[in-house]
Amino acid sequence: xxxxxxxxxxxxxxxxxxxxxxxxxxxxxxxxxxxxxxxxxxxxxxxxxxxxxxxxxxxxxxxxxxxxxxxxxxxxxxxxxxxxxxxxxxxxxxxxxxxxxxxxxxxxxxxxxxxxxxxxxxxxxxxxxxxxxxxxxxxxxxxxxxxxxxxxxxxxxxxxxxxxxxxxxxxxxxxxxxxxxxxxxxxxxxxxxxxxxxxxxxxxxxxxxxxxxxxxxxxxxxxxxxxxxxxxxxxxxxxxxxxxxxxxxxxxxxxxxxxxxxxxxxxxxxxxxxxxxxxxxxxxxxxxxxxxxxxxxxxxxxxxxxxxxxxxxxxxxxxxxxxxxxxxxxxxxxxxxxxxxxxxxxxxxxxxxxxxxxxxxxxxxxxxxxxxxxxxxxxxxxxxxxxxxxxxxxxxxxxxxxxxxxx
Numbered sequence: 121x122x123x124x125x126x127x128x129x130x131x132x133x134x135x136x137x138x139x140x141x142x143x144x145x146x147x148x149x150x151x152x153x154x155x156x157x158x159x160x161x162x163x164x165x166x167x168x169x170x171x172x173x174x175x176x177x178x179x180x181x182x183x184x185x186x187x188x189x190x191x192x193x194x195x196x197x198x199x200x201x202x203x204x205x206x207x208x209x210x211x212x213x214x215x216x217x218x219x220x221x222x223x224x225x226x227x228x229x230x231x232x233x234x235x236x237x238x239x240x241x242x243x244x245x246x247x248x249x250x251x252x253x254x255x256x257x258x259x260x261x262x263x264x265x266x267x268x269x270x271x272x273x274x275x276x277x278x279x280x281x282x283x284x285x286x287x288x289x290x291x292x293x294x295x296x297x298x299x300x301x302x303x304x305x306x307x308x309x310x311x312x313x314x315x316x317x318x319x320x321x322x323x324x325x326x327x328x329x330x331x332x333x334x335x336x337x338x339x340x341x342x343x344x345x346x347x348x349x350x351x352x353x354x355x356x357x358x359x360x361x362x363x364x365x366x367x368x369x370x371x372x373x374x375x376x377x378x379x380x381x382x383x384x385x386x387x388x389x390x391x392x393x394x395x396x397x398x399x400x401x402x403x404x405x406x407x408x409x410x411x412x413x414x415x416x417x418x419x420x421x422x423x424x425x426x427x428x429x430x431x432x433x434x435x436x437x438x439x440x441x442x443x444x445x446x447x448x449x450x451x452x453x454x455x456x457x458x459x460x461x462x463x464x465x466x467x468x469x470x471x472x473x474x475x476x477x478x479x480x481x482x483x484x485x486x487x488x489x490x491x492x493x494x495x496x497x498x499x500x501x502x503x504x505x506x507x508x509x510x511x512x513x514x515x516x517x518x519x520x521x522x523x524x525x526x527x
Contacts, residue, residue, distance in 0.1 A: 176282035184290030201408030205526035208417035223266035239420025246393035263294030291323040360484040365406035379426035411481035
């Protein structure tokens, strides 16, 4: 029987401009004046500027998307932002990329679907939102193919100091009877040679799955842990969620994406993902996203590759060198002085929003921690188990976690 995913935590990116401007989806590129000299954009991405100074965390979830996994997939959707925020709390603030390998089995509508590593968590999650939990039913699944693709079809970095990790999530053991595919013992050797840790998360209590999941983790020097079929993720409504959700949307509106035609096409896809997020995300999901985007490690997701306010206010780009046709439509008709004023005011508004989000997120975190402490269930949650695993493994790369997992 088919079980649909319900997209509560939608990862999407907003190609927004300041509150009273239209979105870039309606961007009309004005032609420059006849005698006006224009220059190509010479911008350095904020992420490229800081990434060399930051630790790198690369995370891929190899996720069973068959019918029996609908409960855990929903839990993952609700908590991907908190997982990202937990990873963002490391010292020094890391550059975070995430990817996904969705898998089923032969005879289903697909065997695997790969979403490569990217700092754009919004768009990655918008892709996940479109999946439906269906298929399977014969017990074992194509786990061997999923692990192979996670190791060999993902663009892992070569940096020896990067923390590279795969979380294999499922409730059924691998098919070991398929003759024309590489089986997991060899794939795990390949992962070790690439410096990739493989951790396994078993949903449910099937003993055959547990045997295989434990062996997979042991062969790769990873960790194994078990959760209920529902995922055991933290789901605590707080009095701060609604306000944080509102602030998240307001901060999105301070973004002014700009650039070449090619860049604008890429950002148009992010705008489409924004519509999904704002239409169906819960306040709790948006609150978690706000906390992540307001963090130093969340810049890659929030700013993307070409964001005018940050580029100008940081001094990386001189407004005089930006071709008028590359600007957001509302700025194109303005004089340079007015453009500079709008950008300055928008930067100040964004900083004020960041401050509010940081304070409310702190209060929200304390509220949830107290609830979990009172219930005595914190260490049983999916959030805590992932946090504990990441904390121990990332320490070997010099990435230190001192706070509790983010919720």
